[in-house]
Amino acid sequence: MKKIExxxxxxxxxxxxxxxxxxxxxxxxxxxxxxxxxQKGHTEMYRGSEYKIDFLPKVKxxxxxxxxxxxxxxQTIIKAAKTGQVGDGKIFVSPVDDVIRIRTDESGEAxx
Numbered sequence: 001m002k003k004i005e006x007x008x009x010x011x012x013x014x015x016x017x018x019x020x021x022x023x024x025x026x027x028x029x030x031x032x033x034x035x036x037x038x039q040k041g042h043t044e045m046y047r048g049s050e051y052k053i054d055f056l057p058k059v060k061x062x063x064x065x066x067x068x069x070x071x072x073x074x075q076t077i078i079k080a081a082k083t084g085q086v087g088d089g090k091i092f093v094s095p096v097d098d099v100i101r102i103r104t105d106e107s108g109e110a111x112x
Contacts, residue, residue, distance in 0.1 A: 005094075020076055033058050
């Protein structure tokens with residue numbers, strides 16, 4: 001099993017969620033996060049004063065999936081989240097040792 005964490009632009013969340021639903025992804029966790037990468041934030045004007053925004057709003061989508069479905073999920077996220085601009089985000093894939101469904105005590109892939 002693998003955990004897929006995608007950091008994406010907030011306005012792309014609905015596109016990503018719909019695309020993942022179409023390929024059969026049944027569950028995900030969404031967290032509102034802030035961060036920056038290569039774009040290093042940006043500056044804005046407010047009432048005549050310039051101020052720097054170091055951390056930009058992003059959304060983190062977390063999915064735990066069977067190894068066999070990871071490539072399809074990753075490609076779906078890329079296709080739905082890509083704008084071609086700096087700041088589109090990142091996808092991290094890491095191993096998951098075990099998953100336990102609290103309600104039924106099921107574990108492993110049966111608990112996904």
